[in-house]
Amino acid sequence: MRYLSTRGAAPAASAAEAILRGIAPDGGLYVPEAVLPVLSGEAARGAAGGPFPETSLEVLTPYLADFPGPVLADAVARAYNASTFDHPEVVSLRSLDARRHVLELWHGPTAAFKDVALQIMPFFIAAAKAVRNDRTHTLILVATSGDTGKAALEGFRDRPGVSIVVFYPHGGVSEVQRLQMATTEGANTRVVAVRGNFDDCQTGVKALFNDAALRERLAAKGIAFSSANSINWGRLCPQIAYYVHAYRTLVARGAVAAGGPVDLCVPTGNFGNILAGWYARAMGLPVRRLVCASNRNNILTDFFRTGAYDLRREFHRTSSPSMDILISSNLERFLFHAAGGDGAAAGTVRGWFDELRRTERFAVAEPLRRDMAAVVAPGWVDEPRVFETIRRVFRGTGYLVDTHTAVALAVCEDQMAAGGALGPDGPPVIVASTASPYKFAGDVLAAVTGERPDDEFAAIERLRQVSGVPVHRAVRGLREKPERHTRVTDIAGMRDVVEEMLS
Numbered sequence: 001m002r003y004l005s006t007r008g009a010a011p012a013a014s015a016a017e018a019i020l021r022g023i024a025p026d027g028g029l030y031v032p033e034a035v036l037p038v039l040s041g042e043a044a045r046g047a048a049g050g051p052f053p054e055t056s057l058e059v060l061t062p063y064l065a066d067f068p069g070p071v072l073a074d075a076v077a078r079a080y081n082a083s084t085f086d087h088p089e090v091v092s093l094r095s096l097d098a099r100r101h102v103l104e105l106w107h108g109p110t111a112a113f114k115d116v117a118l119q120i121m122p123f124f125i126a127a128a129k130a131v132r133n134d135r136t137h138t139l140i141l142v143a144t145s146g147d148t149g150k151a152a153l154e155g156f157r158d159r160p161g162v163s164i165v166v167f168y169p170h171g172g173v174s175e176v177q178r179l180q181m182a183t184t185e186g187a188n189t190r191v192v193a194v195r196g197n198f199d200d201c202q203t204g205v206k207a208l209f210n211d212a213a214l215r216e217r218l219a220a221k222g223i224a225f226s227s228a229n230s231i232n233w234g235r236l237c238p239q240i241a242y243y244v245h246a247y248r249t250l251v252a253r254g255a256v257a258a259g260g261p262v263d264l265c266v267p268t269g270n271f272g273n274i275l276a277g278w279y280a281r282a283m284g285l286p287v288r289r290l291v292c293a294s295n296r297n298n299i300l301t302d303f304f305r306t307g308a309y310d311l312r313r314e315f316h317r318t319s320s321p322s323m324d325i326l327i328s329s330n331l332e333r334f335l336f337h338a339a340g341g342d343g344a345a346a347g348t349v350r351g352w353f354d355e356l357r358r359t360e361r362f363a364v365a366e367p368l369r370r371d372m373a374a375v376v377a378p379g380w381v382d383e384p385r386v387f388e389t390i391r392r393v394f395r396g397t398g399y400l401v402d403t404h405t406a407v408a409l410a411v412c413e414d415q416m417a418a419g420g421a422l423g424p425d426g427p428p429v430i431v432a433s434t435a436s437p438y439k440f441a442g443d444v445l446a447a448v449t450g451e452r453p454d455d456e457f458a459a460i461e462r463l464r465q466v467s468g469v470p471v472h473r474a475v476r477g478l479r480e481k482p483e484r485h486t487r488v489t490d491i492a493g494m495r496d497v498v499e500e501m502l503s
């Protein structure tokens with residue numbers, strides 16, 4: 001499989017090149033040249049009820065065909081096992097009622113869905129370097145809204161031939177997220193707080209990536225940048241597998257007839273997780289609609305409703321910080337595919353993103369907007385609704401969800417109502433649950449009991465008492481760990497952090 005740039009002005013790349021580079025030289029994102037319909041018809045059912053690692057290998061193989069088969073099989077086995085994920089199925093499906101099935105993606109080491117991709121991605125980097133006989137040192141730059149950072153640090157720490165620097169918004173992540181990152185061990189890790197929001201961190205990282213002079217100086221020292229954000233194809237493709245696995249689990253449980261339709265509902269920030277669902281659909285998995293659920297940062301809802309992507313708006317800090325994003329990177333990949341697969345064609349991706357940079361806004365033509373809206377159903381909810389949803393779901397079913405998952409459940413309810421895109425009589429919905437409730441325990445406890453202890457760890461303990469749900473291992477013992485990373489910098493200082501690593 002070859003990879004093209006969404007902006008149409010870079011040569012096609014192999015999977016190994018796409019993963020090592022992270023971003024294409026023309027500033028675009030790498031997308032697979034073809035999305036093979038390998039899951040259509042009877043194949044969607046596959047080995048219904050089969051283990052997740054098997055499905056993962058099945059899905060990854062066509063996309064990473066330049067890696068030797070045994071290398072890929074070894075990567076899957078080492079990434080997804082009882083020592084990395086504390087659920088025997090790796091990801092698990094919990095039915096709330098006959099229609100809503102919550103896909104728990106947070107049983108990995110850092111309690112967020114990003115572990116699914118970031119436990120395996122370090123093996124991709126190593127395999128890609130081996131395939132290309134590349135002996136450079138890889139410097140991974142990460143911008144995080146909270147969860148990617150820790151998941152990437154855990155994936156890459158102490159891996160040979162790799163260093164990792166994580167930038168997160170100072171004051172913009174939860175206390176547990178901050179402590180998770182600040183206590184990271186490993187000689188090859190660095191974590192820096194940036195005075196700015198997530199978009200500033202992401203824009204700063206992209207600027208470092210696109211700085212040709214800096215790259216040259218790195219190259220002279222035998223170092224090359226890569227990225228562990230979902231702009232990297234190596235982050236996205238492992239996520240396709242869990243939607244396939246969830247579908248097959250529903251078939252095995254008799255909740256869906258083999259080949260019958262489902263809907264997906266995904267709490268969305270950078271549009272990566274939902275895009276993985278779209279790839280599963282494009283590969284033939286019988287997914288009817290994709291619900292794009294947002295918090296108050298509802299730029300995507302507006303985009304799918306009006307066709308205009310408009311950055312000139314206020315940024316809101318919410319209780320679902322991993323979705324507090326205005327520049328939703330992976331939308332670019334979706335637009336590339338939706339607009340016909342030529343990013344340089346007039347009135348498509350390159351033009352839109354040039355316009356976005358110049359004017360902070362672009363708009364797509366109405367026929368394209370309508371095509372996209374036939375697949376993606378957008379919606380957003382405000383903060384009171386998030387808290388009310390957590391409380392109501394817990395009281396009604398005894399099931400505890402985090403704030404991000406609550407956004408998805410609430411938007412799902414709206415869409416399942418009469419007049420909603422899914423409607424009252426639609427097929428089962430797979431709702432992605434992206435974090436353990438213990439990762440956002442303060443807000444979850446406040447939602448359930450109205451209590452708001454000053455201390456996040458008191459909230460964790462109280463939540464355990466109230467819910468009886470065991471505390472996630474990512475959070476247990478966190479308070480006792482020494483903080484090793486305490487640096488804070490301005491946006492302009494991000495560059496210095498990287499420069500220092502050169503000397």
Ligand SMILES: *Cc1c(COP(=O)(O)O)cnc(C)c1O
Pocket residue numbers: 112113114147148230267268269270271272273274322323404434435
């Ligand atoms: C990253 C994250 C999201 C958003 O996922 P995207 O792929 O960026 O859309 C949602 N919930 C949680 C808990 C996350 O960590």
